[in-house]
Amino acid sequence: MKLNAPKTIEEFMAQAYAMEVEAAQRYSDLADAMDTHNNREVAELFRKMAVIEGKHGTQIMEEMGWKTPPANAVAPSWEGFEAAESVPIDDVHYLMRPWHALQLALAAEQRAERFFAELAKSTTDASVRKAALELQEEEREHVDLVRAWMAKVPQPEKDWAEDPDPPRYDE
Amino acid sequence: MNDIATAAQLTAASFKSAVKPVWCPGCGDYSVLSAITKALAIIGKPPHEVGVVSGIGCSSRIPAYTSCYGFHGVHGRALAAATGLKVARPDLTVLVTGGDGDGYSIGGNHFLHACRRNVDLTYIVMDNHVYGMTKGQPSPTTEPDWDSKLAPGGTKIRVFHPLVVALAAGANFVGRAFAGDPNGTAALIAQAIKHPGFSFVEVLSPCVTFRPEQKEWKSMVRPAPVEATDDPVQAARRVMTDDGMNLGVLYAGDRPPYALDYGRAPKNVTDLEMEFRV
Numbered sequence: 001m002k003l004n005a006p007k008t009i010e011e012f013m014a015q016a017y018a019m020e021v022e023a024a025q026r027y028s029d030l031a032d033a034m035d036t037h038n039n040r041e042v043a044e045l046f047r048k049m050a051v052i053e054g055k056h057g058t059q060i061m062e063e064m065g066w067k068t069p070p071a072n073a074v075a076p077s078w079e080g081f082e083a084a085e086s087v088p089i090d091d092v093h094y095l096m097r098p099w100h101a102l103q104l105a106l107a108a109e110q111r112a113e114r115f116f117a118e119l120a121k122s123t124t125d126a127s128v129r130k131a132a133l134e135l136q137e138e139e140r141e142h143v144d145l146v147r148a149w150m151a152k153v154p155q156p157e158k159d160w161a162e163d164p165d166p167p168r169y170d171e
Numbered sequence: 172m173n174d175i176a177t178a179a180q181l182t183a184a185s186f187k188s189a190v191k192p193v194w195c196p197g198c199g200d201y202s203v204l205s206a207i208t209k210a211l212a213i214i215g216k217p218p219h220e221v222g223v224v225s226g227i228g229c230s231s232r233i234p235a236y237t238s239c240y241g242f243h244g245v246h247g248r249a250l251a252a253a254t255g256l257k258v259a260r261p262d263l264t265v266l267v268t269g270g271d272g273d274g275y276s277i278g279g280n281h282f283l284h285a286c287r288r289n290v291d292l293t294y295i296v297m298d299n300h301v302y303g304m305t306k307g308q309p310s311p312t313t314e315p316d317w318d319s320k321l322a323p324g325g326t327k328i329r330v331f332h333p334l335v336v337a338l339a340a341g342a343n344f345v346g347r348a349f350a351g352d353p354n355g356t357a358a359l360i361a362q363a364i365k366h367p368g369f370s371f372v373e374v375l376s377p378c379v380t381f382r383p384e385q386k387e388w389k390s391m392v393r394p395a396p397v398e399a400t401d402d403p404v405q406a407a408r409r410v411m412t413d414d415g416m417n418l419g420v421l422y423a424g425d426r427p428p429y430a431l432d433y434g435r436a437p438k439n440v441t442d443l444e445m446e447f448r449v
Contacts, residue, residue, distance in 0.1 A: 025183070025205070033196040069182070074354050080389065081352035090351065090379055090386050092196045167195070167380050168307060 005119060006076075009127045012119075014070035016135060017060045022075045023085035023108065024053035030092055037094040045101045053085065056138075076115075084108070084115035095163060097156035106146045113139035183208040186218055188238045195303075199350030199376030199385075200230050203297050206348070206374075207266065208237065209357035214264065214364050221264045224253040226278055228270040229304045230297035230376065239266075247278030250285040250294065257290050258431050264364060265291075271298040275311040275331050282333075286340035289368040291428040295360060296333065296371070297350070299378035299385065307381035319381075333373055334410040338403045338422060343368030345406065345422040346399075347415075349392045350376040355418065362420060368428035375416075388416070395419040 006012035027050035034043035061069065075083030082088065087104045116136035120129050186208040194200050211221060221239040225231035226249035234241025240263070244252045253267040274282055274296045285292065300317070302308040309322045311331035318325050337345050344366040348356035356374055363370035375392065377385035395417035400406050406422035437443040 029192075029201050029205070030196070032191040033194070033201065036191055036193050037196060039196075068180070077354075081349070081355060088351070088389075089199070089202050090197045090377060090389075094196045096196075 005123045006128055007125060009125070009131060010064070010070075012123075012125075012128045012131055013060055013064050014073040015076050016131075017057055017064075017070060018073040018075035019083040019085050019112070020053050020057035020060065021069070022083045023087075024050045024057060026086045026089065027053060029089070030087065033092070034094070039094060039096070041098050042096055042101050045098050049101075049105055079111060079114075084111040093161060095161050097154075097160050099150065099153050099156050100160075102146055102150045102153060106143065106150065109139055109142040109146055113143060115139075181212050181215055181217065183212045186211045186221075186237050186239060188236055190235045192232065192236055194229055194232075195378075195380045197379035198229070199299065199374075199378070200233070200297055202350040202353040203230070203268075203295070203356065203374050203376055204233055204236055206350075206353045206356035206360055207233065207268070207295065209353065210360035210364065211237075211239070211264075213357065213361040216264055220262070221266065222253070222256050222260070223266045223268060224256060225249050225268045226273040227304075228273045228302070229378075230268055230270040231273055233268040247273055247276070248281060249273065250278060250281040250292070253292050253294075254285060254288065254290050257292055258429075261291070261431075265293070266364070267292055267294045269294075269296055270303075270310075271296060271300060271312045271333070272302045272308075272310040275333055279311070279331075283336070283340045286337050286342040286369055286371065288429050289341055289343055289426055291368055293360065293363045293370045293372065295363075296373050297376035298333070298373050299376050299382055301378050301381045303378045303381055332411065334371070334421065335407050337371045338407040338410070341369070341426065342371045342422075343424045343426050343428070344370035344420070345410075346370075346372045346420045347395075347418050348372060348374045349388065349418055350374055351389045352392070352418070359418075359420065366423060368424070368426055392416045392418055395421060399423050401425060 006015055027046045031043045031046035077083055085108050087108050091104055113136055116132045116139060120132035123129050218238040223234040223237050223239045224242045225234050226244055227246035234243050242252055249267050249269050253265050257265045298312055300310060300312045302310050307319055307321055309326045315327050315329060316325040334345050344363050346359050346363060348359045360372055363372045375388055377388055399420040399422060401424055403422060410421060
């Protein structure tokens, strides 16, 4: 997917804001889905991630001095269709464990780090480059935080996906 | 319902209700719901000026998940209900949502005539080539050789080509989107809403439970290599010969939408009752 590098700092931050909002919304949707399917542990984890990403969005608003969010800004994509920090909707399983959820969060943060690194390389605007490098550094910190979180969470059992009453019978 | 929000304040969240979807985690319909709410934010009409009508099926649950006026109708009859709504309330933006079973099988006849009538509706079909809600029966768009417990060896029946049928029947806008691209889908739906007449948007929306192999669609879809045409014959030839993975606006026609002659219509309910008095 080709990226149209933003030309101004306002445009760049509007896209960065959209990226955080979309990531927060996706985590929130995933939390709802897990709640519905009674996977409370993972729902709670996704809910926490939604709050964290939402705070990053608020932080951007404050840094830019925006009173209201930029109207209908679209998060840019670099790899695939969606914004770098959004967990793909189809990467989840109703029986997934918190460790799996953190794996997805880790991959999302790594994509975001790569995204800002690539953007810093491709932009011709010095202020956009500076901001992209700052956000890249923030995303790198998030990668470390998620890794530290994963270290505290037990790895899933081998039979984590086994359901004695599965929705689909193949035999 | 958010009556006081102005167009500038409307965001995708303004169009989401507090009802949580019950779809399987990973279902493409989550993304389509997100795309619809984003598209409505782009259009900028408040929720009380939008009606969302559906039939039956997983994807037909969408009206409940929006803050717009909603109507969850009977199986396959969403387009009939939506046509009535739009003709009675032309001021409303009317979206119709459903799946391939609801729209192409049970509702196939309504689909043909909705295209033909060209009432100003936007029909969004989440096509996953299977009846998911009822546990995985083949639908009209299921591949003939799809082998499953419910259709051993496959149905051996050729697939229905909804886009070609829509073009032949007179739809005024035809496009294809992919659920894994919610922003692209939102932009396409917004274009479809803005286009006058009957707009048909087919969204490839993977069923992760009964068709897990559809997760591969994300590596198969691509933007259509050619610009949209206003020639339905050319558009039909293209969609008949592509592999079903080209995304974007495929046809945008200029047929005037159906318009009821309100001058001849009864002015109020009392007048209508008088007409039918025996």
